[in-house]
Amino acid sequence: MVLDARDVTVRFGGLVAVDAVSATFRAGELVGIIGPNGAGKTTFFNAISGVQAPTSGRMVVLGDDLTGKGPHRYAAHGLARTFQTPRVFADMPVAANIAFGLKFAGRRQRKYWLWGEESTVPWTLRDAGRILQLIGLSQQADLPAGAITPSQQRLLEIGMALATRPKLLLLDEVAAGLTEAEIDNMAHLIRRLRDELDLTVVWIEHAVRVLLRHVERVIVLHQGRKIADGTPHEVVHDPEVVEAYLGDEMTEEQPA
Numbered sequence: 001m002v003l004d005a006r007d008v009t010v011r012f013g014g015l016v017a018v019d020a021v022s023a024t025f026r027a028g029e030l031v032g033i034i035g036p037n038g039a040g041k042t043t044f045f046n047a048i049s050g051v052q053a054p055t056s057g058r059m060v061v062l063g064d065d066l067t068g069k070g071p072h073r074y075a076a077h078g079l080a081r082t083f084q085t086p087r088v089f090a091d092m093p094v095a096a097n098i099a100f101g102l103k104f105a106g107r108r109q110r111k112y113w114l115w116g117e118e119s120t121v122p123w124t125l126r127d128a129g130r131i132l133q134l135i136g137l138s139q140q141a142d143l144p145a146g147a148i149t150p151s152q153q154r155l156l157e158i159g160m161a162l163a164t165r166p167k168l169l170l171l172d173e174v175a176a177g178l179t180e181a182e183i184d185n186m187a188h189l190i191r192r193l194r195d196e197l198d199l200t201v202v203w204i205e206h207a208v209r210v211l212l213r214h215v216e217r218v219i220v221l222h223q224g225r226k227i228a229d230g231t232p233h234e235v236v237h238d239p240e241v242v243e244a245y246l247g248d249e250m251t252e253e254q255p256a
């Protein structure tokens, strides 16, 4: 078990943004999180990455209880994430952005070094050049990050996350604003990263059709509650999910 979130609740004043959500993520899984606007997806991500302290609930990462700890502790335990709006260092070259993540991995304290010995770090994550190759940005290495396209910035953010040598990668709407073709490329890259780097990936996305084609499990949030957790096939045929979010159209596309 890489991450075990138990009964996580996040309140903002009177609003319950995340309502007693439990979810577990096992090594090597590729899991999608979907749900309407305001369903609590990003708030749940913030809670499971230490960005937002939960009002109640527990978070266990690789066997350690990190409830109430800050994001740096989650990162030190091998968790990396992207944000809805890419957070890159716009004035720095693309390669230097990746180097920043590598520096973080290098500084990681020995006691938090859960990846194991240095020799087990995949060769693809050992330097900025290889990471840029992996995400397809070698040509852009010397350009300022602010000068590359928004879709390339999303790839760069994934590269920066990979540079920290994560075990668990949380992706928040990395396909937002991309063309259909770019979304498909992104989905293939995510699968490849999961396969080649032995990652657990949790992916929030509004592009539901693409997501359902590529993930093995889907969690559906609605008004802060988890209303479904199963294979894409199970989820699109779940009456509560159809009613709350997907409509009949999607169900008809995926015959039983």
Ligand SMILES: Nc1ncnc2c1ncn2[C@@H]1O[C@H](COP(=O)(O)OP(=O)(O)OP(=O)(O)O)[C@@H](O)[C@H]1O
Pocket (backbone or CB within 6 Å): 012, 015, 017, 035, 036, 037, 038, 039, 040, 041, 042, 043, 044
């Ligand atoms: N910092 C905050 N303070 C107050 N309310 C917040 C805060 N962050 C989120 N909310 C509210 O919590 C609820 C869940 O928001 P959240 O952004 O997690 O949903 P979401 O499913 O990610 O939505 P979207 O798909 O639009 O990104 C919403 O009603 C939102 O307005």
